[in-house]
Amino acid sequence: MDLSDYPLELPEGQRPMVRFMNVTKRYGSLVVLDKLDLDVAEGEMVTIIGPSGSGKTTVLRMLMTLETVNGGVIYVDGKPLTHMEKRGKLVPADERYLRRMRSSIGMCFQHFNLFPHMTALQNCMEGPVQVLGLSKAEARERSEELLDMVGMIEKKDQHPSRLSGGQQQRVAIARALAMRPKVMLFDEVTSALDPEVIGEVTNVIRRLVAEHNLTMLMVTHQMGFARDISDRVCFFFGGRIEEQGTPDELFGNPQRERTQQFLSAVKEAG
Amino acid sequence: MRFDWNWAFTFEILPRLLAATLNTLAAAGIGYVIAIFLGLALALAQRTPWGMLTFVVREFVEFIRSTPLVLQIFFVFYVGPQFGIRLSPWTAGMIAIGLHYSAYLSEVYRAGIDSVPKGQWEACRAINMSTRDTYLRIVIPQALPPSIAGLGNYLVGIFKDTPMLSVIGVAELMHTANAIGAEHYRFLEPLTMVGVIFLAISLPAAGLVRLFEGWMRRKMGM
Numbered sequence: 151m152d153l154s155d156y157p158l159e160l161p162e163g164q165r166p167m168v169r170f171m172n173v174t175k176r177y178g179s180l181v182v183l184d185k186l187d188l189d190v191a192e193g194e195m196v197t198i199i200g201p202s203g204s205g206k207t208t209v210l211r212m213l214m215t216l217e218t219v220n221g222g223v224i225y226v227d228g229k230p231l232t233h234m235e236k237r238g239k240l241v242p243a244d245e246r247y248l249r250r251m252r253s254s255i256g257m258c259f260q261h262f263n264l265f266p267h268m269t270a271l272q273n274c275m276e277g278p279v280q281v282l283g284l285s286k287a288e289a290r291e292r293s294e295e296l297l298d299m300v301g302m303i304e305k306k307d308q309h310p311s312r313l314s315g316g317q318q319q320r321v322a323i324a325r326a327l328a329m330r331p332k333v334m335l336f337d338e339v340t341s342a343l344d345p346e347v348i349g350e351v352t353n354v355i356r357r358l359v360a361e362h363n364l365t366m367l368m369v370t371h372q373m374g375f376a377r378d379i380s381d382r383v384c385f386f387f388g389g390r391i392e393e394q395g396t397p398d399e400l401f402g403n404p405q406r407e408r409t410q411q412f413l414s415a416v417k418e419a420g
Numbered sequence: 421m422r423f424d425w426n427w428a429f430t431f432e433i434l435p436r437l438l439a440a441t442l443n444t445l446a447a448a449g450i451g452y453v454i455a456i457f458l459g460l461a462l463a464l465a466q467r468t469p470w471g472m473l474t475f476v477v478r479e480f481v482e483f484i485r486s487t488p489l490v491l492q493i494f495f496v497f498y499v500g501p502q503f504g505i506r507l508s509p510w511t512a513g514m515i516a517i518g519l520h521y522s523a524y525l526s527e528v529y530r531a532g533i534d535s536v537p538k539g540q541w542e543a544c545r546a547i548n549m550s551t552r553d554t555y556l557r558i559v560i561p562q563a564l565p566p567s568i569a570g571l572g573n574y575l576v577g578i579f580k581d582t583p584m585l586s587v588i589g590v591a592e593l594m595h596t597a598n599a600i601g602a603e604h605y606r607f608l609e610p611l612t613m614v615g616v617i618f619l620a621i622s623l624p625a626a627g628l629v630r631l632f633e634g635w636m637r638r639k640m641g642m
Contacts, residue, residue, distance in 0.1 A: 214542075214546055216545055245551075257546040259539060261539055263542060265558055265562075266562065266640070267561050267562060268641075281547060281550075281553075309640075
C-alpha cells in the first residue's frame, strides 16, 4: 500500500479514537509490528497481552510518538498522527505537527520516569504550566485535585526519591492526567512494583475506568486485573493480533492454540 | 651549594606577589566563565540533528584537546596580527585559555547529559514538552550534579595553567615572580612563594567543590 492509499482524514461517523492502519515497525531486519490493524473506540479500555517480544509495548510507544512507523498510518480522533497533509498528500509528520497531535495522548511508564529534581506537585504542574500555559495557581489547583484523587495529596511536597514505587506510579498517573489527554496509555505500570503495592495502582486505574470516559490502552501481565476492567483484550503474537475479544471470551474460551498455550503458561507461573 | 633563605626579602616581595595573585585569580575566573558557557554550547551543538555542525564541533573539540595550551596561546597572540587581528595579551590569553577549557568542559557536560536516563526524555515527550524546555528544565538540571566533580577539577586545572599566560606577558603570578627574580638575582624566594600561594588556593578550592556538589544534590532531592 502506498501512502496515497490512506485517507487524509477518517470519514465522519467512522472515527474511532485510535486507529492503526496497516502499521509496520521494524528494527533492522526484526519485524516488531506486522501490518497491524487496530481500532479503539472512544471511552473503550483495551488491554494488550502477549509474550515478550510480541510488539505490545511498541503499540503504545508508537501511539506516544516515541517511535516512528516504518509503514502504515496511525489516526487519532480521525486525524493522522504519524503523518500530516502536505499539498493533498500524506507525508511523515514533522516535530511541530507531532507536538500539536501529541497533546491528546498521555502515557505512564513501567519505571514511572518522574522528574527526580522536582516534588510530586511540581512534577504534576510542569506540563500544565510549561506546555499548556496555565497560570501557576490554575496548575496547582488542577494538580492538587489529581494528587488527591490518586491518594497522594499528603506527599505532594516530597521528591520522588522519598516515595515508594507504588506512590511514584500514582504521582506519574496524576502527572499524565494533568495534561487532560483523550487517550491514556499504561505500559506495564505494575511490573516494577512490589506485589503488596500493586493494588494501590490498579485501584487508581479502576477508578479512572469507572468514573471517567477516557480511552485507554494498557499493556499488563496482571491477567486478573485485565479481565476485571477491560472492554476488550487483544492477544499479541509475533507483531500481530492473534486473537481478540471480550475478557470473558478471551480468558474463558480462547479459540487459538497460541492463546491457550500463553494463558496456561501464565496461569502456571502465577 | 648553600641554602640561604632570606625572610626579609620574602616579606618585601610578598605584597607584589599577592597583587599579582589577584591577576591570576582574575585570569582563571574570566577564562573559566568563558569555558563554562562555551563548553555547554559545544556539548549541545554536538546533539543537534544537523550532521555538519555536529561534525565540525566534534573535530574542533578533538583538535583543541590534542594540541598544547601554550601553543594555542602563542597562536592566538602572534598569528592573529598576521590577519589584522591585534589583541592585547589579556584578551588573547583569555580567548585561548577559555577556548581550551571549553573543549574539556564540553566533554564533562556531554557525559553528564548522557547520564540522564532515556526515560526522562520519554517522560518529557509524553507531556509534550518542547525540546528547549526538555533541555533547560529537565535534562540540564539533572546533568549538572554528576558534572560538578569534573567541572571543579577543571576549575583547579585552569587556575594552575594560568602561568602559561606569562609567555605572552600577562602580568600574573608567575610572570611577576620571574620579574622579581630577574631584578634581584634571587629566584628561590619568589618561586617558592608562587608554589605556596598556588597550594594555599588549590587545596581549599577542591574541598569547596566537594561541599558544593553535596549541597546541590541535596537541594535537588537526589
